[in-house]
Amino acid sequence: MDRPSLDWTLTASSSWTLGVVNAISSLLPLATWRPRWLVRGRERLAGALGTGRMEFSGVMPSGHAGTLMPRQMYFVDEARATFGGVDLGHPVRASENPRIGALPLPARGVLAIGQAVWQIKDPDEYLRTRSESAGGS
Template identity: 30%
Template sequence: MNTRTPREVVTDVRAHPRLADGDDERFAGYGVMGLPFRSGHYLALRDMVASSIGPAYRSVWHRDPNGHWTIYTTTEPERSCPRYFDAGATTRQVPAIDVGWTDDHTFEVTLGNTLTWQVELTSSPTTRVMTALSGATPAAAWRSRAVLHAVGPMATIMLRAGRVRMCARTPNGPEFRGTPLYIWRVADSRASLNGETLGAPGPFDEQVRIGDIPLPQRGLFFVGRSAFDTPSTTTTDPDSLHHTGAVR
């Protein structure tokens, strides 16, 4: 059973970045899978410490209460998250996104004068079991679409964060395959965007999705790897980024 803290795991991953084997487009890193706020805002963080298609980068995803997405990225959009997710979203390349740890379970994300976001993490029996199962699964198995499709329903039941899919289509068309090696729950969070306080975290009445990928109804933090098919020139309907119901 994993006894290391989130900061310890992230420090190790940053010091020894390693991509999974394969010939698809691969990334390794950590971040907040997603976090809904009762005000209707939604935030996500990706800190990719290794990439098969470009330099390491960070990105912040924001969805406003009207359903519009903005993806902030520290490297060229074609070498980061917008490569797969920018259909229907605004993309902004920024000089830096800073992540600083204040203790073993708490970190702060800063995006210039635009965003200040504090996140406090905790473990639970469920996240500890999920992490243990991930560590016991051979790396080759995580490359199997059948395994990923089977893990999704199990994670849906165990994490109680809405539907979970480890293998699904992105808005721009390529298939996404995710391998979370460590998971923690977001215990608390505070954020201010463009001077507006986003309020308390809380689930939406209807789960948000991006393309065919549902985003968590409660805050989850991961350390892991992901892979994507190479994008084609065809993109999907931009409305796939806007599927969301009213908020509580």
């Protein structure tokens, strides 16, 4: 069965301000993502950098609660993407943040490098999947 190919190229950049934020963020321990007031401060900082109203913690449409934890962010200046030969368009700066369910995405193209944590909804499924992926039966 043929699967459509995704061809994607992008150019990303940083600014002096974003460079300072990235440097500081890379030094902060992961534990600083636990206090809600520190997460909220990061969301406000991201908004001030042009991403619009951001939420790094929330409930996804799947029902899983989680936190996205970017350590470094870069602005997407240019991009070209095709999926199965169909042009997917070009990056824009939206006047309102697009959403997946209730969770807002950045209003402008951003390349983020970091981690995420998600609440385990079914501990039995988690243990079974972990065992299977480790080569167990």
